[in-house]
Amino acid sequence: MSDHAQTPVRFRADVLAVPAYRQGATPTEPGYKLSSNENPFAPLPGVLEAMTGAFDINRYAAAAMPELRAEIGAEFGVDPAHVHLAAGSVAILYQLVQAAAAAGDSYLYAWPSFEAYPGLGLASGAEPVGVPLTAEAEHDLDAMAEAITERTRVILLCSPNNPTGPALRRADFERFMARVPADTLVVLDEAYREFVTDPEAVRGEDVLAAHPNLVVLRTFSKAYGLAGLRIGYGVGDPAIFRAAASVAIPLSVTGIAELAARASLTPEARAAHAERVAVLVERRDRLAAALRELGLAVPDAQGNFVWIPEAEQGGVPDVLALAAEFAERGTLVRPFAARGLRISVGEEESLPVIIDLVRAHLAQRGGVA
Template sequence: MTPDQLLTRPETTLPTLRSAVTGLPSYVPGRRSAGMDIAALASNESHYEPLPAAISAVAEAAGRMNRYPDMAAVELRERLALHLGVTAGEIAVGPGSVGVLQQIITGLCDAGDEVIFAWRSFEAYPILVELAGARPVRIPLDHLEGHDLDAMAAAVTERTKVILLCTPNNPTGVPISHERIESFLRAVRSDILVVIDEAYVEYAEAGSGPNSMALYRDYPNVCILRTFSKAYGLAGLRVGYAVAAPVIAEGLRRTALPFAVSAVAQKAAIASLDAGEEMEARVAVVKQERARMSRELAARGWKLQPSQGNFLWIRADDDLLPRLVDAFDRAGIMVRAYQGDGVRITVADAASNDRVLRLLEAHAA
């Protein structure tokens, strides 16, 4: 019997997906470049090639990819522990920070539990929460495009298990100060895991955001979430990590998909950590370009909040947004549009950034 015949049989009943799955919104990735003259500024990737040390590590590790990777990622965890001044027992790794976040929500949330986060923030937050059967609690950003921590604290209930703080916030680029997070931590129960998501921390100016490691040492319910996908340029290899109290970190390792972080990714991450000075030099150039673009756009009348990520955020209503997106598309510039909210533009090389400036000058606010 053919598949078509099977489907047309009156008595056929196919398996059904969970309602939590059928109701999920699709994660929308940044669009991919389709030509040599396309400026791919939609995904917040590093425009640099991977660090040379990482490329060498990948080439060496590729010869052993017939073997399973170290599921416990011991060498990488030990290198991260040395880098951060913690123990390997306080670190869990996963396929990007989003993979580790899925481990966090799976490990802490039962059906009906609540996860609080700002909105708009990282698009994967509500998807991962709903997939776990938990309830996403979205708290609108404040008028400065940042987290409204007072409103987030007021939203806590007896079912709250996790609170996500994205700093600098994706997609707005606004950080949360150390003092504000510390005050927030004093206001919420210690049995709630407060995740400080720092995917873009390397691009933040010193002092603009929290000293998350200091907060972690003072508040055991803090979990720090970071990635190698952005500043380290390993987006295609998928490796991220969390720093958490040993009992929490052990739970995150238990909920991880076996062998999810490849040996190639682990070796590249270690090599990238060892090439930290070279990474920082690249980040410094991105910061300079970010500042230049912000100055020039402000001079053209665009009102932007200062970004601490490797991107800029333009708030755009339903009238401006489609006109901007159409203009970017026609100019061969791929940006990330958020319906009803605005446009996020990755800061890249100077030539691509100049193309953005020329376009926005022609469409000045």
């Protein structure tokens, strides 16, 4: 029984059985927030300006947002009907699982991966099936293909994988797709796509046309730094998005988010964002290298975060203790109990703090295999 089972009204037992969300340790001194894979840069001046421009917040936004959808579609070589907007790409994940998988059906994903995945089917009663990652912290695509059953309605692929870092390689993706029934929805979640530097990584725009059962998800939250505005998108077959829209909460994408997203796609804004992404990628690679020098088996980091595995995978013996030590220094990171610890790439000044802290932790506790 969970701690919020005592409700004054009758609720679904399966919903009440879900453990309540527990906030991580609260920092006791000023430090860095490296726990949510956010972008440390302030919004671009042009984006802020666009948001404060003439907009009637007493009115609902025009839901279709054709210009923004056309601008996104152009990047994929598709027309606006193939582009679906939502208040964050996480909203599209919910919509797709709800639209495709009912009670008795299931949906598949690698695990550990994005923490929202296991809860996507709760409302509809669809069963979440997490397939363990390989020892290299990558999707085990063979095991995932073998886990597909008659009941599988959706397969979620996270590239690069949050929280561990590696991206799917295109050849592996294609081999996997060849084993997926043509009527099963595959979602390629590319929330961190802009940070990927592996030339062999799959890229949604390259593979979409060949797979009518594929939806590619992207977001303005990470590389574009608009996490607080809540806007993300999917690209794929318009019929898939008509079904998604049927279960979507109407009018969720705000006009301000639309203006910010459009201002983020001008040539000048794209160039400025590309520069910032390059800074973060260099910082990420430096951080991963420094942690590896300490003897930690940090997997290939292709997002804006690095992963320290638990001891058996070449990392630290107690990730919760390490996260608590970070919190004592005012810095928030994301531990996954008995699995590992994810550190987002943030401010330059946070790097020596991270490295000193991990070094001191290892010196005190040991733990590197």
